[in-house]
Amino acid sequence: MKKRRSASWITLAAALISLTALLPLAFIVWAAIQTGRGTVVALIFRPRVGELLVNTMLLVVVTVPIAIVLSVALAWLTERSDLPGNRWWSWLSVAPLAIPAFVHSYAWISFVPGLHGLWAGVLVSVIAYFPFLYLPIAAALRRLDPALEDAAAALGLDPWRVFARVVLPQLRLAICGGSLLVGLHLLAEYGLYVFIRFDTFTTAIVDQFQSTFNGPAANMLAAVLVVCCLFLLALEVTIRGEERYARVGSGAARKQQRARLGRAALPCLLLPAGVALLSLGVPFVTISRWLLAGGTEVWRWDEIGLALGQTLFLAIAGAVLATVAAMPMAWISIRAPGPLQRLLESCNYIVGALPGVVIALALVTITVRVALPLYQTLFTILFGYALMFLPRALISLRASIAQAPVELERAASSLGRPPVKALWSTTIRLSAPGAAAGMAMVALGITNELTATQMLAPNGTRTLAMAFWSYSGEIDYASAAPYALIMVAMSLPMTWWLYIQSKRMAGR
Amino acid sequence: MKIALSTLAGAALALGLTAGSAMAKDQGIVVYNAQHESLAKEWAAGFTKETGIKVTLRNGGDSDFSNQIVAEGAASPADVFLTENSPAMALVEAAGLFAPVDADTLAQVPQEYQPSTGKWVGVAARSTVFAYNKAKLKEDQLPKSLLDLADPSWKGRWAASPSGADFQAIVSALLELKGEAATADWLKAMKENFTAYKGNSTVMKAVNAGEIDGGVIYHYYYFGDQAKTGENSGNVGLHYFKNQDPGAFVSVSGGGVLASSKHPKEAQAFLKWVTGKGGQDVLKTGTSYEYAIGKDAQSNPKLVPLTDLQAPKVDPAMLNSKKVIDLMTQAGLL
Numbered sequence: 044m045k046k047r048r049s050a051s052w053i054t055l056a057a058a059l060i061s062l063t064a065l066l067p068l069a070f071i072v073w074a075a076i077q078t079g080r081g082t083v084v085a086l087i088f089r090p091r092v093g094e095l096l097v098n099t100m101l102l103v104v105v106t107v108p109i110a111i112v113l114s115v116a117l118a119w120l121t122e123r124s125d126l127p128g129n130r131w132w133s134w135l136s137v138a139p140l141a142i143p144a145f146v147h148s149y150a151w152i153s154f155v156p157g158l159h160g161l162w163a164g165v166l167v168s169v170i171a172y173f174p175f176l177y178l179p180i181a182a183a184l185r186r187l188d189p190a191l192e193d194a195a196a197a198l199g200l201d202p203w204r205v206f207a208r209v210v211l212p213q214l215r216l217a218i219c220g221g222s223l224l225v226g227l228h229l230l231a232e233y234g235l236y237v238f239i240r241f242d243t244f245t246t247a248i249v250d251q252f253q254s255t256f257n258g259p260a261a262n263m264l265a266a267v268l269v270v271c272c273l274f275l276l277a278l279e280v281t282i283r284g285e286e287r288y289a290r291v292g293s294g295a296a297r298k299q300q301r302a303r304l305g306r307a308a309l310p311c312l313l314l315p316a317g318v319a320l321l322s323l324g325v326p327f328v329t330i331s332r333w334l335l336a337g338g339t340e341v342w343r344w345d346e347i348g349l350a351l352g353q354t355l356f357l358a359i360a361g362a363v364l365a366t367v368a369a370m371p372m373a374w375i376s377i378r379a380p381g382p383l384q385r386l387l388e389s390c391n392y393i394v395g396a397l398p399g400v401v402i403a404l405a406l407v408t409i410t411v412r413v414a415l416p417l418y419q420t421l422f423t424i425l426f427g428y429a430l431m432f433l434p435r436a437l438i439s440l441r442a443s444i445a446q447a448p449v450e451l452e453r454a455a456s457s458l459g460r461p462p463v464k465a466l467w468s469t470t471i472r473l474s475a476p477g478a479a480a481g482m483a484m485v486a487l488g489i490t491n492e493l494t495a496t497q498m499l500a501p502n503g504t505r506t507l508a509m510a511f512w513s514y515s516g517e518i519d520y521a522s523a524a525p526y527a528l529i530m531v532a533m534s535l536p537m538t539w540w541l542y543i544q545s546k547r548m549a550g551r
Numbered sequence: 552m553k554i555a556l557s558t559l560a561g562a563a564l565a566l567g568l569t570a571g572s573a574m575a576k577d578q579g580i581v582v583y584n585a586q587h588e589s590l591a592k593e594w595a596a597g598f599t600k601e602t603g604i605k606v607t608l609r610n611g612g613d614s615d616f617s618n619q620i621v622a623e624g625a626a627s628p629a630d631v632f633l634t635e636n637s638p639a640m641a642l643v644e645a646a647g648l649f650a651p652v653d654a655d656t657l658a659q660v661p662q663e664y665q666p667s668t669g670k671w672v673g674v675a676a677r678s679t680v681f682a683y684n685k686a687k688l689k690e691d692q693l694p695k696s697l698l699d700l701a702d703p704s705w706k707g708r709w710a711a712s713p714s715g716a717d718f719q720a721i722v723s724a725l726l727e728l729k730g731e732a733a734t735a736d737w738l739k740a741m742k743e744n745f746t747a748y749k750g751n752s753t754v755m756k757a758v759n760a761g762e763i764d765g766g767v768i769y770h771y772y773y774f775g776d777q778a779k780t781g782e783n784s785g786n787v788g789l790h791y792f793k794n795q796d797p798g799a800f801v802s803v804s805g806g807g808v809l810a811s812s813k814h815p816k817e818a819q820a821f822l823k824w825v826t827g828k829g830g831q832d833v834l835k836t837g838t839s840y841e842y843a844i845g846k847d848a849q850s851n852p853k854l855v856p857l858t859d860l861q862a863p864k865v866d867p868a869m870l871n872s873k874k875v876i877d878l879m880t881q882a883g884l885l
Binding site for chain 1: 581588589608611619623747752753757760762776884
């Protein structure tokens with residue numbers, strides 16, 4: 044009896060949180076209704092929106108396949124071949140994640156000043172986001188059962204065919220998931236594309252926001268962007284399919300043999316080396332160059348200290364809030380899964396897929412119209428972060444709650460603990476590592492967040508990303524460099540941890 | 552290792568909490584600042600030094616702040632609003648959200664640099680220029696008028712930052728001087744001819760690098776860069792349209808006190824200081840290179856004197872930012 048009551052409380056909490064998470068979507072619908080049919084049609088079906096749609100679609104359609112090919116090649120070389128120093132190359136293929144996308148772009152624009160347009164966008168996007176694909180593909184490659192490949196080879200397929208018909212299909216889930224993540228980032232990113240003058244929906248929404256604050260044109264662009272995001276989500280579900288890839292049969296999989304590259308090793312080394320040069324070398328050289336050019340003058344410590352402190356505070360507070368908010372849903376998804384729960388859970392993921400600019404636009408308008416005491420407060424910005432990054436916390440928490448035995452909860456209840464206390468002293472404690480991991484992921488996201496922070500921040504706030512953006516906007520690249528360096532330094536440990544986790548998941 | 556980690560986490564938390572409490576403590580007067588951050592910082596520091604009144608800046612752009620203030624209405628946390636251009640001030644004024652400016656503040660500024668209504672006041676000014684690459688354009692190839700840039704011969708040869716309030720202010724002057732039909736046509740031709748950049752500094756950088764022949768920006772970007780290293784302006788020449796051309800428009804940066812201000816006395820004092828000797832001297836000696844407009848104030852001697860610019864006569868209170876955004880949205884520029 045007791046247990047059921049606690050479960051229903053948690054369900055209620057989870058349902059409430061998921062419904063609040065839908066606020067931005069509800070806002071878009073409300074804005075469309077408010078604007079009126081004639082204006083909506085005029086604002087959506089105009090040539091400018093067509094241009095933006097073409098730009099954004101081309102960006103996704105060109106970038107994602109290139110990133111897939113690159114990541115598969117890198118993952119195969121580092122995981123399945125005897126490439127010299129493959130552990131190093133594997134870490135170097137993940138490390139670009141520690142550099143915020145707009146810092147990548149800043150590095151490239153100082154390196155090649157005239158860089159602009161679609162191909163520049165593709166280049167920098169691939170460099171900034173390919174690790175999102177590399178990580179899952181490398182992990183999947185590591186876990187493959189070599190017996191299948193042996194069987195195919197024994198039946199007479201040459202190595203290329205084995206790769207195409209046996210290995211590649213088994214990577215499908217990793218490729219789909221990674222591509223979705225890359226695609227959503229392409230739709231949401233702002234700073235990267237401003238530097239190289241490539242207009243997407245997100246940059247156009249910010250332009251409109253800067254011209255009209257919360258005018259209907261911005262809201263309608265946001266509506267189209269939301270449709271694009273939902274389309275990507277649906278596309279991924281369709282392509283992913285329902286095939287099984289699990290190994291059946293008794294015993295453990297044999298250890299994989301690494302392919303011998305022999306004389307091909309040297310040319311093969313060019314690929315990871317070239318990628319590392321573009322994705323790590325260029326930012327490293329540019330930041331160092333600007334730091335040298337700026338000298339000690341650009342290290343304005345009072346300003347930097349304040350920005351660092353505020354960034355840390357927002358990151359930590361936002362991470363705690365997101366994790367606490369994710370707790371009920373994570374618990375239910377393991378202990379009491381069901382159709383209703385799955386529906387509620389998917390609400391969180393959908394909102395997490397929305398660009399920060401859309402969520403910020405919704406929260407600004409809602410607070411200024413109906414919840415004025417919350418307007419420009421710490422609460423609202425943390426709430427916005429929680430909405431944006433809840434899925435990161437949810438995924439980590441779920442994994443570790445699944446590992447906490449339910450029997451402990453029951454034992455604690457039967458020993459007389461009230462429901463919440465029973466949970467606290469068992470499952471919640473056991474899920475601490477997952478919670479910490481989730482918090483780190485959320486904190487990483489908040490540290491590098493720009494658009495929503497600018498729109499929602501309380502008066503007097505200046506985060507590292509905001510300071511970086513403000514200096515680079517005035518072409519004072521030297522003064523922006525220390526902020527870029529600090530953001531990278533803060534992100535590196537979390538990226539390293541992510542890398543270690545992905546190795547561990549594969550059992551090594 | 553564990554101890555080191557938790558110490559580190561503790562230190563981070565402590566630093567964060569200090570910063571967090573700093574975010575919540577008394578902020579003095581809140582200024583919604585659309586002016587260049589460096590200039591506003593100098594003004595705020597000078598004012599605080601002289602009066603002891605604390606100033607908190609929220610930085611943004613003209614148009615987002617003006618619309619934001621209108622959306623916030625009487626509940627706006629802002630005490631003072633500073634802009635780079637007049638249309639944003641006119642928008643807030645039209646919503647009836649400004650308190651009248653103190654008479655002695657108005658008396659410090661000549662008539663032509665304040666709106667006819669006295670609801671806000673000019674704090675600085677900037678001139679439209681055509682910045683061009685000296686290697687690519689000879690002086691006789693320069694456009695005679697801003698309107699010439701609509702000509703097909705200029706296709707692909709000039710740049711601007713259409714999402715910025717600066718350029719939108721220039722368009723609002725064009726609208727006020729030439730009317731709606733002419734402006735809409737010009738914007739349509741512009742969409743065909745020009746290349747969009749984000750920010751006037753970026754336009755000048757591209758002109759300097761020879762990526763494009765010229766661009767429509769304000770004068771001070773050039774002087775600011777020259778005073779630093781000149782690396783983004785070495786090949787740049789400035790062409791002033793003069794002759795009362797729409798392209799000779801001098802844009803008045805405004806300051807106003809919100810009617811909803813909870814510190815009206817301090818806010819009025821700030822505006823008085825900015826338009827007075829202290830604030831105007833910052834314009835003359837500082838790195839902003841914007842024109843000083845106070846009655847006895849001097850601009851930086853490096854600038855072409857304001858009186859030589861032959862700017863068209865425009866009442867800053869008449870500039871219509873809403874209409875400009877609509878026209879630019881229709882032309883596909885936004």
